[in-house]
Amino acid sequence: MPIPKSLLERLKQNEIIARRFHEIEISILTILNFQDFVEKLLSEISTKFSVPYTWLSIIEESNITHYLNSIQDSDLLSTSTAFLSKDDFLGITQNRLKPILANKQLDRFDPILPAVSDYTIGSIAMAPITLDGEVVGSINQADTDTRRFEPGIDTSLLEQLALKVSLCLSNVTAHEKLKFLAFHDPLTGLLNRGVMEKILQREFLRSKRYHIDLTVIFLDLDAFKSINDTYGHDNGDRALCHTADCLNRLKRDSDIVARFAGDEFVVILPSTNRTQAESYIQRVKQELANHPLTANGQEFHIKLSHGISSVFEKGMDSSAILLKAADKRLYKEKQNKSADN
Secondary structure (H helix, E strand, O other): OOOOHHHHHHHHHHHHHHHHHHHHHHHHHOOOOHHHHHHHHHHHHHHHHOOOEEEEEEEOOOOOHHHHHOOOOOHHHHHHEEEEOHHHHHHHHOOOOOOEEEOOOHHHHHHHOOOOOOOOOOEEEEEEEEEOOEEEEEEEEEEOOOOOOOOOOOOHHHHHHHHHHHHHHHHHHHHHHHHHHHHEOOOOOOEOHHHHHHHHHHHHHHHHHHOOOEEEEEEEEOOHHHHHHHHOHHHHHHHHHHHHHHHHHHOOOOOEEEEEEOOEEEEEEEOOOHHHHHHHHHHHHHHHHHOOEEEOOEEEOOOEEEEEEEOOOOOOOOHHHHHHHHHHHHHHHHHHHHHHO
8 A cells, every 4th residue: 555645745854854853963962162052052943943933941040040141242142041930930831841832822931931032922832951850941942823833743853852952951061060160169159269360460461561550459267267166167168158259249340359279369450459459348348247147046257357469569570479469468467466366
C-alpha cells in the first residue's frame, strides 16, 4: 500500500524541522559565555523558524539571574528577557516540565513577557528549561497566527530543544563561575588582589598622563580576631561581607573596591582628591555604625581603620608606591588607636 501523500509531506516537514533544531544545537554547543549564548540562541530560532517573537523568561530566584543582569550592552537581551518570581512561573506551568501550547486566554502568560514588549500574540509555546535539575525559566516562542502553536500539536522537538538548551546552559554556567572566581574573591564577591593591582596600575598611568586625581584607600577591620574568637568564624565572614557590601553601595560606578587579603580592603577612587576620599570612608564608617550585626542575641559593631594616599603627593612614582603609602598610613592609624587604648 502506497504511503499517503499527506503523510510523506508531514515526514518531510518534520525532517526539515529536526535538521534546523540540530543546526541550532551545533551553533550554541561551544559558546561559553552568557551574552553570546543567549543572543545566538534567540536569533537562530527566530531566523530558522521565522518566529516573530522569541524570548527567555527567567525565574528571579534562580542561579543565572545575576549573570544575565550583569550584561549591560545587549539590546537583544534587554528586549528579549523577562524576569518573574518562582511563584508566578509555577502558577503558569503548574510545575510541569513539558512545553505548554496555547492560543486562548493568553493574558495568563503576561508575567513571562519582557517588560518592554509590545507583542501581538495569537499563539504561544513555552518550554521550561533547567539548570542542574532545577527549573530556572523557559524559552518562549509566539506568533500572531493562532494556529502556529495550537494545543494538540506534537511538542517532541520543542522538548528536545529545551533539553539541549538546558545542557548548554549548564556548560555556560560552569564556565562563567570559573571565570568569576579567576577575578573575584569567592567570599565577598569583590575583585581580588591580582585584578585590583592591574586596575591600579592602569589608573595610575592614566592619572599621570592626563594629570587627573587618583586616590587610594587601604582599610581593615578593627579587632577582627576578636570578632572571630567571640562570635565564631561564620560571623567573622558575615562581618567581611557586610563591610564589602557597604563599601560597594556607597561608592560611585567608577570606583573600584577589592579584597586585598584577610580583613584588608582597597578602594581605588579615580578623579578623587584626598578630601573627597576621606568623606567617602567616613560615610562608610557611619553606615557600619548605624547597622550593627547580631550574633547569639548580641549586637556587634564593625569598626574600620584606614590610610589614604594620593597620586600627586611627592614621591608617588608608581602604583605600588601609592598602595604602599596608603598601607603605611593604615598601620600608623592602628598604632595610634592601640596607644589611645
